[in-house]
Amino acid sequence: MKKVSVVILNWNGAGMLRNYLPSVIRYSQGEDVEVCVADNGSTDHSCEILEKEFPSVRLICLDRNYGFAEGYNKALAQVDAKYVVLLNSDVEVTEGWLDTLTDYMEKHPEVVACQPKLLGWRDRERFEYAGASGGFIDYYGYPFCRGRIFDVVEKDRHQYDTVIPVFWATGAALYIRLDKYREVGGLDGRFFAHMEEIDLCWRLNSRGYRLVCIPQSVVYHVGGATLKKENPRKTFLNFRNNLLMLYKNLPDEDLKPVMRMRALLDFIASMVYVAKLDFRNAKAVWNARKEFMTLREQFKPDRKENLQRTVVSDIPQRYRFSILWQSKIKGRKFFSTLPG
Known part of the structure; x- marks a missing residue:
């Protein structure tokens, strides 16, 4: 179990991930901390960008766009941590x-x-x-x-x-x-x-x-x-x-x-x-x-x-x-x- 899991919900936000995810990775360090991106069925290149440019980030792939609320519910069902941070991609x-x-x-x-x-x-x-x-x-x-x-x-x-x-x-x-x-x-x-x-x-x-x-x-x-x-x-x-x-x-x-x-x-x-x-x-x-x-x-x-x-x-x-x-x-x- 992690102490903290920072979870970013993404939908077709490849540009925002490139702009803002680096600060999250840089300032969210620690053995008991993980940074996750839950992809809400994106149709752009978000997943490919995450795998190639941000290999330290855990990728949770959802099969379709569940919206903000249910998307987070689906993502957090796959998280094992004491605390979670629901963090916007921007x-x-x-x-x-x-x-x-x-x-x-x-x-x-x-x-x-x-x-x-x-x-x-x-x-x-x-x-x-x-x-x-x-x-x-x-x-x-x-x-x-x-x-x-x-x-x-x-x-x-x-x-x-x-x-x-x-x-x-x-x-x-x-x-x-x-x-x-x-x-x-x-x-x-x-x-x-x-x-x-x-x-x-x-x-x-x-x-x-x-x-x-x-x-x-x-x-x-x-x-x-x-x-x-x-x-x-x-x-x-x-x-x-x-x-x-x-x-x-x-x-x-x-x-x-x-x-x-x-x-x-x-x-x-x-x-x-x-x-x-x-x-x-x-x-x-x-x-x-x-x-x-x-x-x-x-x-x-x-x-x-x-x-x-x-x-x-x-x-x-x-x-x-x-x-x-x-x-x-x-x-x-x-x-x-x-x-x-």
Whole structure:
């Protein structure tokens, strides 16, 4: 058994592997550490490049593209390690990034998952959208980060360098105990991609486990390498999966009020797209709600199991306010200005 397995999921990303894998290999050394690339049925030359140019990397070949969530489930079924890192293929790591995370996890057995600080690869002085310095959600299921609220991404002035509990750790660089990953069922493969790590972290939180951000470990993330922002497919997956996540995990007393408000807020979101003449994204929001209604019955057993296994229903890192109200109406654009 390895102590740490760094697992990169790849799909037709030969160029990204050449650009970013060298830093992962260089700064992820050790007898008890392995770097793996799980290929999600690529049709480019990814596997050939890995075999010829990166012989030290363990290659896990999947027979087709299972998406982010199920692809990782398939890959981690072939991994034997105490800890695993789910690392995006467009992440450049830095010296000491892995040792810092491992040392913390070894000293804090009550913590089951963590993330490093994510900075932008293009603008290295700013936090990166997908995870920044730790993730949270509001009462209605909208995710935000310490360092990023909606499209406002702060400069990193070391204002968020303390280790703190988080609601979710980014899937771009998620460090987790493999036994706990398996215990709670891993990522939900039905999500395919987007929101799957927040759903996983909700299950961990509700079962009494702790997750933290460790900003002393730093990585640089390109972001948006698979689906660009405002892509209708991404919009569809984000809205649909967010609703599925809420349905799976919300306490009984919150389910109806949250879902009623989300119906209104999603309608408003679609109208904003219409006002911009962006009819494809407006349609994606409507289709996401339609598919959620179709799939909801299928997720009833998951909801029942999650509620039965819940030991912490009022998770502190799930804020009781609306981040839309705080940010768009009250003008609180930075995490440090939020109430509480």
